[in-house]
Amino acid sequence: MKVEIVSIGTELLVSDILDTNAAYVSRSLRDLEVQLTCKVTVGDDPAMIAEAFRNALQRADVVIASGGVGDGPDDFTRQALTAVTPQPENTSPITLGDPKLYATGLLVKLDECALFCLPGKRREMSYLLETEVLPFLRQQLSADMVTGWTLLRSVGLMESVLKQELADIAPDPRHRIMFDSFAGQTNIRIWVQAPSEEAVQAELAELKQTITERLGDHVFGGEADRLEQVLLADMLQHGITMGIAECYTNRVLFEAMQPLPGHEQAITFIEAQTWQQLANQLHLNNVTPDNLTEWCRHSAEKILAETGSDLGLLVYGNIMPGGVQILVTLASPNGVSVTQRSFGGHPENIDQWALTLGLAHLRRWLLVHS
Numbered sequence: 307m308k309v310e311i312v313s314i315g316t317e318l319l320v321s322d323i324l325d326t327n328a329a330y331v332s333r334s335l336r337d338l339e340v341q342l343t344c345k346v347t348v349g350d351d352p353a354m355i356a357e358a359f360r361n362a363l364q365r366a367d368v369v370i371a372s373g374g375v376g377d378g379p380d381d382f383t384r385q386a387l388t389a390v391t392p393q394p395e396n397t398s399p400i401t402l403g404d405p406k407l408y409a410t411g412l413l414v415k416l417d418e419c420a421l422f423c424l425p426g427k428r429r430e431m432s433y434l435l436e437t438e439v440l441p442f443l444r445q446q447l448s449a450d451m452v453t454g455w456t457l458l459r460s461v462g463l464m465e466s467v468l469k470q471e472l473a474d475i476a477p478d479p480r481h482r483i484m485f486d487s488f489a490g491q492t493n494i495r496i497w498v499q500a501p502s503e504e505a506v507q508a509e510l511a512e513l514k515q516t517i518t519e520r521l522g523d524h525v526f527g528g529e530a531d532r533l534e535q536v537l538l539a540d541m542l543q544h545g546i547t548m549g550i551a552e553c554y555t556n557r558v559l560f561e562a563m564q565p566l567p568g569h570e571q572a573i574t575f576i577e578a579q580t581w582q583q584l585a586n587q588l589h590l591n592n593v594t595p596d597n598l599t600e601w602c603r604h605s606a607e608k609i610l611a612e613t614g615s616d617l618g619l620l621v622y623g624n625i626m627p628g629g630v631q632i633l634v635t636l637a638s639p640n641g642v643s644v645t646q647r648s649f650g651g652h653p654e655n656i657d658q659w660a661l662t663l664g665l666a667h668l669r670r671w672l673l674v675h676s
Contacts, residue, residue, distance in 0.1 A: 311345045334486070490662035556653075607642065
């Protein structure tokens with residue numbers, strides 16, 4: 307099977323940001339033993355995107371595109387698909403993912419070829435790749451070889467540490483353990499080749515159990531799990547409520563958790579994006595973040611009191627000359643706990659780090675107290 311990758315976005319074309327999506331897709335294809343024909347980058351031009359799709363479909367059986375999926379005039383990919391599929395009644399795109407929760411993708415089947423169009427945001431792209439694209443490819447390849455894979459999701463350990471911890475687990479050449487990290491979360495992909503489907507599933511289950519036992523609580527879920535979904539389910543199960551506020555993070559926690567069913571039973575979001583707005587909401591009179599750590603502690607305690615919740619969480623992006631410092635402060639009846647880390651790089655990636663740090667800090671509290 308031949309696969310081609312198409313990256314869409316003018317910012318990629320002019321090298322304003324690195325194309326980490328294409329690298330992630332190509333790494334994820336290794337365990338499937340498909341032939342990667344080409345990687346193409348094209349700007350936000352529907353005509354050029356359509357031409358890139360046509361050329362890719364001539365060379366490959368499956369085309370995986372990322373970027374250009376948006377709303378209204380920014381949906382360059384859907385405009386391009388109209389030009390590529392002149393008979394839409396026979397080739398209507400299939401929506402990938404849940405539009406009520408997160409960004410979605412598209413699948414178009416053309417004769418013997420398949421064209422996947424995924425969002426450009428890394429977090430959403432990788433999720434749809436793992437839950438929609440790779441299972442599709444695996445099904446197409448099942449007639450040629452008996453292989454299988456599963457995914458474990460982890461948080462709290464660096465990729466280098468995970469590789470060291472698991473180095474002795476898969477000495478068999480028919481077994482592979484691969485890693486991919488982004489913004490503090492690491493996916494552990496387990497791949498197996500065996501004589502039969504039953505043997506594949508048995509060996510996958512054994513490897514999965516061994517890795518989970520080795521890593522313990524650092525594993526938070528499997529293929530379709532997201533950290534925010536796992537945490538919300540835990541909070542709902544134990545009847546835990548929480549107030550959340552964010553400053554200078556582009557409301558990344560709100561964007562991740564607000565769409566989840568049942569969030570209104572457990573979470574109260576405070577409408578603030580700057581420290582001044584938060585101070586007004588919490589009635590922090592004559593208090594400024596001159597000592598930022600102390601200000602965040604005081605604010606988290608006020609969130610706890612003002613919302614009447616079991617927990618008060620504040621995630622603060624402190625913009626500095628050399629980068630951004632993320633401060634996560636959690637107030638509970640047991641006291642206040644803090645996580646701090648500094649980052650450089652693209653702002654969107656730093657926001658995703660803020661999301662992971664906030665959720666991971668909350669998860670540690672839940673593991674101890676729920």
